[in-house]
Amino acid sequence: MPDPVPAPVPAAASPAAAREVEAVFRAEHGRAVSVLIRFLGDIDAAEEAVQDAFTAAVQRWPLTGLPPSPAGWIITTARNRAVDRLRRESTRARRHAEAALLHAPDEPAEEGAVRDERLRLVFTCCHPALAAPAQIALTLRLLGGLSTPEIARAFLVPEATMAQRLVRAKKKIRDAGIPYRVPHEADLPARLRGVLAVLYLIYTEGHSATSGEHLVRADLCAEAVRLARSLAELMPGEPEVLGLLGLLLLSESRRPARTGRDGALVPLGEQDRSCWDRALIAEGQEAVRSCLRRGRPGPYQLQAAIAAVHADARTAQETDWGQVLALYDHLLSLAPSPVVALNRAVALAEVQGPAAALAVVEALDLPGHPPRHAVRADLLRRLGQLEQARLAYDEAIATAGNDAQRAFLTRRRSELET
Structure with missing residues (x-):
């Protein structure tokens, strides 16, 4: 199916309304897809339903205003669109699926060790039956709403190669009957490497966007940090989890100084360090110290330690x-x-x-x-x-x-x- 991008906003809509719709898309696409996958048990059907819902939102919201709960509106509309599509199908299996949807609650009950809906999606997509690159690419598509070209840039591969990889991953899930099921707590460590890579790449895309007018996509940065915090609460004994959180916090602390008032890029050596977020630096450095005390260094911990050295320097010359x-x-x-x-x-x-x-x-x-x-x-x-x-x-x-x-x-x- 096409990349997850909202339809054009009606000409009558104001620029502010268009930006509101775009902001909701960026913030809620991942959650909506994760909920719809749980309802439907099918990735393509969930993506299509959510895309339909956002298309409807793009046409309606700029003219009527945002609903009280934009995320709830998207999820409900996507579910209704999925039911309508099933009604047009004539097979018995489809009618059974429709009946199940009609009687499903608006929000699926929380279950398993992973309580966060979007973090649950990450763990679910990082299924051991899929190769690691496919796990990561698929999750970036579903959770981050990243387009195929953006994911291809992250992997340093041609767009056509990434498109084929995504198609094969979905086909393998469908053909093998891999369920959309939250792994048990004992299974989480085996999927952790892929989960860490996903969160890292989501932040990387937000930190330096692969396309567009702006250097930073703050929505992706914020979501990656939020998920890293949730992951650290879920798996506090994993030093690489804490290392990733420290790395993201220290990187995020510099964001206010990475662009000028005109949006122009400011390299690290020229940044006004008084603009760095000292609270995030303190939290990130404490995470690094905690990692060091455990004595089990890994790639994310080392990257966090590098970021901590930069944060320690009052000026670029003191690095x-x-x-x-x-x-x-x-x-x-x-x-x-x-x-x-x-x-x-x-x-x-x-x-x-x-x-x-x-x-x-x-x-x-x-x-x-x-x-x-x-x-x-x-x-x-x-x-x-x-x-x-x-x-x-x-x-x-x-x-x-x-x-x-x-x-x-x-x-x-x-x-x-x-």
């Missing part, structure tokens, strides 16, 4: 880059990947100079990855290789995901002409 590099060395040994190596190269440039970092970046296999082009362009600029830097900036601009990143890179390139 302990040696410690950051050492933490990246540890992270690269635990979870080697080209993206980790790229981030390590940024720290390497501060410790050993841009030439050492450029040699690492040149060897990375990250075709079409905008951050690689941007880092390479900056290193070339610092080395005085201006013509090559211009070409690298051109590549970064051509592949940049959103308008704010593109504008920042364009400004950086223009500085080479002066």
